Amino acid sequence: MPDLKTTHRHRPGPRAARDWIKILSEYRDPDTLRSSFELAVTIGPFVCLWGLAWWSLGVSYWLTLGAALLNAAFLLRLFAIQHDCGHGAFFRNRTVGDWLGRVIGVLTLTPYDVWRRSHSIHHSASGNLGRRGIGDVHTLTVAEYRAMTPLNRLIYRLYRHPIVLFGLGPGYLFLVQNRVPLGFMAKARYWVSAMATNAAILMGLGAILYLGGWMPILLIFLPTTLLAATAGVWLFYVQHQFETTQWDDEADWQLHEAALHGSSHYVLPSVLQWLSANIGIHHVHHLYARIPFYRLPDVLRDQPELATGNRMTIRESLVNARLHLWDEDSRRLLSFAEARTVRP
Numbered sequence: 001m002p003d004l005k006t007t008h009r010h011r012p013g014p015r016a017a018r019d020w021i022k023i024l025s026e027y028r029d030p031d032t033l034r035s036s037f038e039l040a041v042t043i044g045p046f047v048c049l050w051g052l053a054w055w056s057l058g059v060s061y062w063l064t065l066g067a068a069l070l071n072a073a074f075l076l077r078l079f080a081i082q083h084d085c086g087h088g089a090f091f092r093n094r095t096v097g098d099w100l101g102r103v104i105g106v107l108t109l110t111p112y113d114v115w116r117r118s119h120s121i122h123h124s125a126s127g128n129l130g131r132r133g134i135g136d137v138h139t140l141t142v143a144e145y146r147a148m149t150p151l152n153r154l155i156y157r158l159y160r161h162p163i164v165l166f167g168l169g170p171g172y173l174f175l176v177q178n179r180v181p182l183g184f185m186a187k188a189r190y191w192v193s194a195m196a197t198n199a200a201i202l203m204g205l206g207a208i209l210y211l212g213g214w215m216p217i218l219l220i221f222l223p224t225t226l227l228a229a230t231a232g233v234w235l236f237y238v239q240h241q242f243e244t245t246q247w248d249d250e251a252d253w254q255l256h257e258a259a260l261h262g263s264s265h266y267v268l269p270s271v272l273q274w275l276s277a278n279i280g281i282h283h284v285h286h287l288y289a290r291i292p293f294y295r296l297p298d299v300l301r302d303q304p305e306l307a308t309g310n311r312m313t314i315r316e317s318l319v320n321a322r323l324h325l326w327d328e329d330s331r332r333l334l335s336f337a338e339a340r341t342v343r344p
Contacts, residue, residue, distance in 0.1 A: 015305070017256035017287060023303065024288035027295045028089070035090050038277075038294055039081060039100075046074040046107075053220045054212065061219060068220045072227035073275045079108045079232055080277030080293060086116040087289045102193075106200040109174045109225065113193035114181045123289055126240065127258030129326075130250040134183050137165075137237055139247075142327045142339045157336065160324045165237065170229035231276075238317045239264050239282040242310070243333050247326050259286035264310045266317065283310055 053067035084090040085101030098112070105112035122135030132139065140148075140156060148156065158164055179198055181190035208216050246262035248254075266280030273280060281296040284306055291299065300307040312320075323333040327342055334342070 017254075017260040020260070020287055020303075020306070021256065024284070024291060024299065027299055028288065028290040028292075030090055030092055030292040032091060034294060035292065042074055042077045042081060046071060046078060049074065050220065050224075054216055057212070057215055057219070061215075064215075064219045065223055068223040069227055071220075071224045072231065075108065075224055075228035076231050077275055077277055078104050079110070079228065080279055082108060082110065082112065082115075083119070083279070084277070084293050086112070086119055089290050089292045102197075105197050106204065108228075109197075109201060110178055111181065111190075111194040111197040114178075114184060114190045117184060117190065123259075123286065124255070126286065127246050127248060127262035128250060128253045129247050129328075130253075137241055139241070139333075140325055141247075142325045142334065142342055143344075145325050145339065146344065157324075162321045166230055166234055166321070170233045171226050173233065174225060174229045235266070235276060235279060238266055238312065238320050239279070241323060241333065242312060242317075242320050243323060244310075244331075245333055246331075247328075256287060259283070261310070262286075264312045264317075265307070267311055267313050 049067050049071035053064045053071065056063040056067060081090060082101045082104040085097040085104070088094050088097060090100070091097040101112040101116070105115070118135040120135075121131075125131035125134075126136070129141065138156075138159065145153060145156065179194065181187075181194045184190040205217060205221070208221065240263060242264050245264075246258055248258065260283050263283040263286040264280075265283050268276065268280050277293040278296040279285065279293065281300060284296055284299050285291065285293075320333075322335045324336055325334050325339045326332075327334050327339065329342070
């Protein structure tokens, strides 16, 4: 197994994280034609595969399921475009980007305005031990875990189990949790965002049910949605949950350092990198979120110092599924077994 400690310990260059901001600002402006192209080559195959899957219902359910599962990749890419819209990184006109994000949010089952606010909080507090709880994967310190009751420890262990995080969790998140603006219940605008998205989803599903019955929902809509959700949750997980990620108390936390050193560089095969819209270049994205996803590879090409930090291959990333607790003394994310060996 690769030595993840060695792999992740290598930090990008001698520059302080905040010193990169001016350099990265040169990559921030989206290109309208390029963005339109990226949207077209994503929504086009998505619609065509939906049509193919629907047509194949009269030929073979296995063919239908295969097309639906393949289409999950394009639904994931649509979510990545929605993500860039939320950062104002897809179109120069913020209004156009926001409305595109809202439309895509119906396809991804994600109320755009609610998600945008939640994700903004994630970016502004990532790696801050005092500001956990919104837009992140719930993570406890070793000391916090030890202070819990046996029942609460069991609940946390169940939550962090791969079957829950990557099996049951994605479906619950996108099909159930996203239906109400959790964390933002007091503000009407977020209720409007959630309920308008829900209404559009229900109308779409109603039309599908009317035209094709239950089979398109069971064999196309659900498999596409659930596989895309699972892939998205896994990507989000490995972007911040790795052994030498960075967490600090409020007094020691620094936004740019946490962004650069607390986010991974997930090195994917070129096809997967394209389908995930370069989101694996997450350390650069967190350091400067206004950079369009299609310009992130340009950053690594021009700034080789940033290409070497927190690199993680697919094989290396698999071990991260067993890391659960942050040890403030060793500054490492540990498994439950490793945490038992840490002295109080």
